[in-house]
Amino acid sequence: WMCWIAIAMAEVTASGLYVQFWFPNIPIWLTGLVLLVILFVINIVAVSAFGETEFWLAIIKIAAIVALIIIGIVLVAIHFKTPYGHASLSNVVKGGFFANGAKGFLLSFQMVLFSFAGIEMIGMTASETQDPLVTIPKSINEVPTRVLLFYIGSLLALMSIFPWQHVSPTSSPFVQVFAGVGIQSAAMIINFVVLTAAISACNSSLFTTGRMLFSLTYDGKSKLSQKVGTLSKRQIPFNAILFSTGVIAVIVLLSILMPGNVFSFISSVATTCFLFVWGMIVLAHIKYRKAIKKSGNERKLTFKMPLYPISDYFVLIFMAFVAVILTMKTETLIALVGSIVWLIALFVAKSLSDKVKED
Known part of the structure; x- marks a missing residue:
């Protein structure tokens, strides 16, 4: 629940940054507050309202990325002239690998892992699918293809058009690329797209945190649990969504107190929390496979983790490696320590x- 709260906070902040592309004088916290109110209303109306909103937001994202890749291919093919040379695949490696040292590369792992946050939700949808034995394996197997297309494909297109050395970390690289080649209207469109992507992530976070908090407090004995763990007349966890939205709104205060560092700090907190969550999932898988083997039902498994148990231990080592990397920068170190204290x-x-219950 806290992981998804952190994601929502990061996306609210990102939305404020994207809106400043059109309206530089509008503070990030004001955009975040308005966005939260709108998404809260959508989530408490009906599940169908959330689903319809998410469908159109997803369509916009996918169409934009595919269009970007196609445009990148065309510009490279015609050797399009840009302010920094010409569109070419050579721009990807111009300057060499680790041009600014290996530390910069290592520090990027925090944001890369943050971008994958939510991938574990594939498994959580198993109970709501008609045929999970078919749907879940298919969805998981499609992940590598989608990563290659939407992550690697879009990055190759971006860096082929616009040399990576000239990309500013303070605004969307999509917008910078199209503005750099003189297509201002396209830059506005792309900014709208990345804004919808951030809204989509925040929308999903509200939906998820509401359901998670309801499940965590359902049939609880405390006064808070009895209020939060209930459904409205429309069979929606209204109180859980309201409580989650209120916690996310704390980002509004943070945006006022530290407007320049909020996104980095919150995304670092989310990354650290997800390192813990993913670690628990891997450990649970190891325990599950051992139990299955002990019961003699291992042959009945139809969808197995490749290279088990080596792959499980490799993932755990990699996540421990990323946790060490988080200590290399002040913002991420504070987030790491804060997350550990919270856990x-x-x-x-x-x-x-x-102990109180036992007594």
């Missing part, structure tokens, strides 16, 4: 709660 506090609170 310890949760563990202590749960232990004390269980």
Whole structure:
């Protein structure tokens, strides 16, 4: 739940940055507040309202990325002249690898992992699909293809048109590329697209946190649980969505106090939290496979993790490696320490709660 709260906070901040492309004087916190109110209303109306909104937001994202890749191919083919030379595949490697040292490359892992946050939701949808034995394996197997197309494909297109050395980290690279080649209207369109992408992520976060919090508090004994763990007349976890939205709104205050560092800090918190979540998933998988083997039902498994258990341990080592990388920068170090303190506090609170129940 806290992971998805952090994602929503990061996307609210990103939305404010994208809106400043058109309206530089509008503060990030104001955009975030308006966005939260609109998405809150959509999520409490009906599930169909959320689904319809998410469908159109997703269509916009996919169409834009495919169009970007096609435009990139055309510009490279005609050797289009840009302010920094010509569109060419050579721009991708111009300047060499690790041009500014290996540290910059390593520090990028935090944002890369943040971009993959939510991928674990594929497994969580198993209970809501008609035929999970078919749908879930198909969805998981399609992930590598989509990563190659939407991540690697779009990055190749961007860097072929616009040398990476000239991309500013303070605004969308999509917008910078099209503005750089003189297509101002296209830059406005792309900015709209990345804005819808951020809104989509925030919308999904509200939907997810509401359901997660409802599940966590359902049939609870505390006064908060009894209020949050209930459904409205429309069978929507209204109170859980309201509570989650209120927590996300804290980002509004953070945007006022530290407007220049909010996105980096919040995304670092989200990355750290997801390192823990993914680590728990991998450990659960290892325990699950051992239990299946002990029961003698291992042959019945139809969709297995490749190279188990080596792949599981490799993932755990990689995530520990990323956690070490987070200590290399002040913002990410603070987020790492803060997340660890939060997890310890949760563990202590749960232990004390269980002890009180036993007494």
